[in-house]
Amino acid sequence: MNAKMLLFPLSLIIAIAVGIFWIQPALTEVLDKRATIDAANQNLQQVQTIAANVAVLSRNLDDNVDREQLVATYFPKMQDDERMIDVSNFLASESGILLSSVKMEQIKSELVQSAATRQSAQEEIREVGEVSPTSAAATAIALSPALTLVQSSPETRMRAEDVTLSVLGRYEQIKMFFEKLYRSNRLNQFRMISIQVPSATSQTPDEPTLSPDILQGTFTVRFSFLPLTSLAEGTYVPIFEKTAFNFQTVDELQGMITSTVAPLDVTPSPRPNPFIQ
Amino acid sequence: MSNINLSQSPESSLKASGGILDKSLGISIGLLILAFGAYFGLLFYGKTLDSNLASINANIETEKKKIASDQANRVVDFQDRLDVIGKSLKSNMPPSDNLAKIEASMLPETRLSEYSYDMEKQAIQTTVIAESFKNIAEQIVAFKKVFSNVSVGDTSRSEDGKLKVDMTLSL
Numbered sequence: 001m002n003a004k005m006l007l008f009p010l011s012l013i014i015a016i017a018v019g020i021f022w023i024q025p026a027l028t029e030v031l032d033k034r035a036t037i038d039a040a041n042q043n044l045q046q047v048q049t050i051a052a053n054v055a056v057l058s059r060n061l062d063d064n065v066d067r068e069q070l071v072a073t074y075f076p077k078m079q080d081d082e083r084m085i086d087v088s089n090f091l092a093s094e095s096g097i098l099l100s101s102v103k104m105e106q107i108k109s110e111l112v113q114s115a116a117t118r119q120s121a122q123e124e125i126r127e128v129g130e131v132s133p134t135s136a137a138a139t140a141i142a143l144s145p146a147l148t149l150v151q152s153s154p155e156t157r158m159r160a161e162d163v164t165l166s167v168l169g170r171y172e173q174i175k176m177f178f179e180k181l182y183r184s185n186r187l188n189q190f191r192m193i194s195i196q197v198p199s200a201t202s203q204t205p206d207e208p209t210l211s212p213d214i215l216q217g218t219f220t221v222r223f224s225f226l227p228l229t230s231l232a233e234g235t236y237v238p239i240f241e242k243t244a245f246n247f248q249t250v251d252e253l254q255g256m257i258t259s260t261v262a263p264l265d266v267t268p269s270p271r272p273n274p275f276i277q
Numbered sequence: 278m279s280n281i282n283l284s285q286s287p288e289s290s291l292k293a294s295g296g297i298l299d300k301s302l303g304i305s306i307g308l309l310i311l312a313f314g315a316y317f318g319l320l321f322y323g324k325t326l327d328s329n330l331a332s333i334n335a336n337i338e339t340e341k342k343k344i345a346s347d348q349a350n351r352v353v354d355f356q357d358r359l360d361v362i363g364k365s366l367k368s369n370m371p372p373s374d375n376l377a378k379i380e381a382s383m384l385p386e387t388r389l390s391e392y393s394y395d396m397e398k399q400a401i402q403t404t405v406i407a408e409s410f411k412n413i414a415e416q417i418v419a420f421k422k423v424f425s426n427v428s429v430g431d432t433s434r435s436e437d438g439k440l441k442v443d444m445t446l447s448l
Contacts, residue, residue, distance in 0.1 A: 018313060023315050033330065040330055048340050054352055055343075074362065075362055146337050183371075190396065191397070192394065194391070196392070229353050229354040230350050233345040239353060245355070250359070
């Protein structure tokens with residue numbers, strides 16, 4: 001009978017203890033998990049929207065293949081020395097000037113140029129992190145969303161080649177040449193233009209005397225190219241928030257280009273001795 | 278009256294207290310079942326939420342792979358090129374523009390022997406040939422109408438007696 005009398009208060013105490021020490025923490029954990037699931041659902045929605053936009057944008061490109069091709073031709077993915085030479089030579093012939101020399105110089109991308117300074121900066125950060133445990137370098141990053149918005153920076157990845165051309169011709173012909181080059185179907189930037197009356201000392205006695213209206217032109221033109229962009233997993237760019245491209249730039253480009261030089265196509269003729277033609 | 282029995286029998290009081298104790302036993306057991314039931318119920322629900330979360334995360338990873346695919350690279354690559362081309366069209370002015378300014382501001386008494394444009398310095402170096410200093414001064418005035426600044430450099434005489442003046446024209 002004594003045991004039965006103690007049973008109710010004992011079970012009450014046990015129930016209260018279970019409630020405080022087991023149920024309450026479990027309930028907190030369940031609520032946290034529900035909040036995490038809500039956030040994960042939001043992330044999933046965002047990722048699904050962006051993935052759907054990527055598919056729509058890709059179809060948009062499929063429907064505008066000619067515009068995509070124009071952009072790829074104007075601003076290629078790889079270095080194309082042969083095209084630079086061919087375009088310069090073709091347009092010089094069209095303008096009636098003599099292309100006397102072509103010199104090329106590679107320009108490294110900003111990314112490559114900053115690699116050396118970046119390495120020393122990383123060494124500094126490591127040193128700071130080791131001596132200061134609470135510094136930013138040592139602090140753990142809080143839980144991040146599924147995707148991180150990044151700004152693509154094509155200018156830092158662009159590479160280029162500076163081509164220095166020397167020409168001889170009349171003023172109007174020289175002007176026509178660099179106007180045609182400017183409006184050719186290849187991205188270019190005139191870094192330096194020099195036009196001068198050729199000096200008598202620059203000519204050798206064997207060369208015929210130049211007509212007095214013949215000028216010497218020297219141009220340095222930068223032809224840029226951009227290696228194929230590759231996105232890191234877990235990141236997305238602002239265009240993925242849209243469902244269509246703005247092709248206005250392509251239309252403007254099409255209107256600007258007046259000199260279209262077809263790409264080179266060669267047929268080699270194999271021979272046993274390459275030193276004999 | 279002396280035969281009235283006023284005391285209760287022990288059996289009936291025992292029966293009453295036994296009933297209350299049985300009820301309290303039931304309540305105690307019920308309380309324990311409720312407490313432990315709630316706890317294990319929460320544990321089970323937590324496990325369900327865990328598998329839900331794992332499923333959502335797996336879906337997120339699948340969708341993320343679509344975004345890091347060749348299709349996505351094609352899209353971002355095209356947009357990158359558009360951005361660069363757009364900036365170039367806005368900022369890259371025709372090389373003949375500066376020459377047109379020179380052509381429009383030349384005086385009949387002067388001519389050029391050299392023209393040199395440097396994009397980084399945003400300036401034109403030129404050598405003007407004229408008969409007299411008056412012509413040179415007038416040419417400077419004409420240049421100042423189209424260029425932001427004109428600074429005069431070295432002056433010399435050519436073999437045929439004409440004046441040669443180096444000038445820097447700021448864009």
